[in-house]
Amino acid sequence: MTGRRSTRRRSAAADAGRRRFLAGGVALAGAMLAGLGRPGRAAPSGGITVTDILGRSVTVAGPVERVILGEGRQIAFVAALDREAPFRRVVGWRDDLIKSDPATFDAYRARFPDIASLPRFGTVSTGGFDVERAIALAPDLVVFNVEARGSIDESRVVDKLASVGIPCVFIDFRDRPFEHTEPSMRILGRLFGREDVAEAMIAFRRAEIARVTERLAAHPDLVRPLVEIDRIPGTTDDCCLSFGAENFGRVVEIAGGRNLGSALIPGTFGILNPEAIVAADPAVVIATGGNWQAIAPGGGWVGLGPGADLAEARRRLAALMRRPAFVETSAVRTGRVHAIWHQFYNTPYQFVAVQVIARWLHPELFADLDPDATFRTLHERFLPVAYRPGYWVDLVERAP
Incomplete structure (x- = not known):
């Protein structure tokens, strides 16, 4: 996250985000007035396509470089995908890690102090997820947990982001973790271009569970x-x-x-x-x-x-x-x-x-x-x- 090159990249991306927001705001308003479902740009050809936990097909142009974490605790796995610089792709995140697990937040902040200034979002259910701010950050992807689906559908967050070409993906480590954890890890591994890390951690997880289940x-x-x-x-x-x-x-x-x-x-x-x-x-x-x-x-x-x-x-x-x-x-x-x-x-x-x-x-x-x-x-x-x-x-x- 630090360094002049990183700062120039983020500044350029933020400028692009502001231009995208100004242009996208018109498209967003038009889409909402027309009552369209997902009017965004066509899916990029030759990109990366995954099926998320809700069964939605999600396509990105290539390994994502700018991501908003719809739940801050998603860093528990995202950090493994980019171990040396776990926040290099994260341009914003929800504030739940800071509130619900401050000791873990402090452990990451001690090593990566720049995370203290990362843009923060509240929950969709309370109206704390600012779509306009998210668009301005120019993310390649927004990652949500499945339990937020009801509030997201009601507020049409996914539709609003899609209308300006920002895809969303749903994962789950919480509602049905022993069914959805491995698929969620694979989804993020593929979207981040780090399938090798995802598969290695899945194998470790399976082996450690087997130490219990096989003996039982x-x-x-x-x-x-x-x-x-x-x-x-x-x-x-x-x-x-x-x-x-x-x-x-x-x-x-x-x-x-x-x-x-x-x-x-x-x-x-x-x-x-x-x-x-x-x-x-x-x-x-x-x-x-x-x-x-x-x-x-x-x-x-x-x-x-x-x-x-x-x-x-x-x-x-x-x-x-x-x-x-x-x-x-x-x-x-x-x-x-x-x-x-x-x-x-x-x-x-x-x-x-x-x-x-x-x-x-x-x-x-x-x-x-x-x-x-x-x-x-x-x-x-x-x-x-x-x-x-x-x-x-x-x-x-x-x-x-």
Whole structure:
């Protein structure tokens, strides 16, 4: 991002963006008045075409050089595609990483300080995604997550961008991650011209998941404990947010457990009645945690993430387990209570969570599994920032 050559390229691109915006504004207004669906320019011949997670065909002229990330946390994979200069193509991004995962943002900013001045966008659902500003940045591509589709369709963001020749692609690491993560990685790898990196990271991910699933398959009679996932406790007074059969619910199943919410929550996310938790009496409780000072200042959330204070995280976890829904459960009485970094739910790193939870659920079977080493290896092989522990904690401190 730094250097005179880079500055000249960005300045020229920004000038082009302003010219494109002035010309495109006329086309955009005309398209909207005419009620056209996607009137933009013809798809470039000989370009790169992918089918995104929504089944849409998306074509770009070649490997993209200017990208807006519709969610800042997409950098979790984009950084692997351009490890030495992970923001060289990023001309703007949503502000969610800064708010929801400030420790990770700080880790990247420490090495790449220019990201502090990257243009930021809010969410489409709140009207915070400024289409005119996006056009002025002259992106080759805008990347959105599938969960934003409803708001995007309602506000016609994709149509407005398409009307001036800016394509959008939809990916998913969150709603159905074990179905959509690998295709999403391949989509971005192809659009960035870095298929080799995408395939290498996919292979690493598969191999690390197999270390759990293959061993479980060899023990079909293994007792699978009932697990309650306490989603982002301490950020709200509501009890108790949890996961259905997808996302962390699926992680629990893959790791050899039974997720309580799978039978009670119809979608990916939902709420469990406290009485239902008491009646089910889960053998294991797993809370998700992070640094949500920007979202829930002063809340009792469990602070987890790179470099987290695990003693303080353990203290907060203990306080949360004094809530009526949990205090008399078998999990609390036997000390089988844990917390894990919430952001595993929205990155290609979910396989690390599979290993962590497998060790919690079946400590003897997976005694030799070291998820800390797995996550460290991921950083060393693929990511531009150093690994720092702090992503999970036990209520009862274990011997090293």
